[in-house]
Amino acid sequence: MTRRALEQSRIRNELHIVEDGEEALDYLLRRGKYEDPTTSPKPDLMLLDLNMPKMDGKQLLEQMRADPRLRRIPVVALTTSKQENDIVRTYDLGANSYIVKPVNMDQFVSAIKILKDYWFQIVVLPPRGE
Numbered sequence: 001m002t003r004r005a006l007e008q009s010r011i012r013n014e015l016h017i018v019e020d021g022e023e024a025l026d027y028l029l030r031r032g033k034y035e036d037p038t039t040s041p042k043p044d045l046m047l048l049d050l051n052m053p054k055m056d057g058k059q060l061l062e063q064m065r066a067d068p069r070l071r072r073i074p075v076v077a078l079t080t081s082k083q084e085n086d087i088v089r090t091y092d093l094g095a096n097s098y099i100v101k102p103v104n105m106d107q108f109v110s111a112i113k114i115l116k117d118y119w120f121q122i123v124v125l126p127p128r129g130e
Helices: 002-008 021-029 057-066 084-092 105-123
Strands: 046-048 075-079 097-100
Touching: 046 057, 057 075, 057 084, 057 097, 084 097, 097 105
Parallel strands: 046 075, 075 097
Antiparallel strands: none
16 A cells, blocks of 8 residues: 555655565665665665564664664654554654554545655755765
């Protein structure tokens, strides 16, 4: 659903998708199959699913914010949870935004378009730096 919404929003940025939290950390730290920075560039923005297998999004976010190499990557939590404790904990861990995924595809595409405009046209992002 997210991939389709990104395509429909005409986001031209390169997209890298991983299957779980452990793989996401490997990608970010360039371990294993993600060693090559040309095929695994540091993201300008990370869309984080809080309910990933192996290592959930909150655990990944905690590790990212503890690592000087990763802490400046903007993180948008994109999740189905509306629970106040999830929202508060995610912000406490350093998320830059928290978006509850709309269940309606049109509303979801609209939310992704707004996200795109905000993060890639309005916000000044830190330099990638390696």
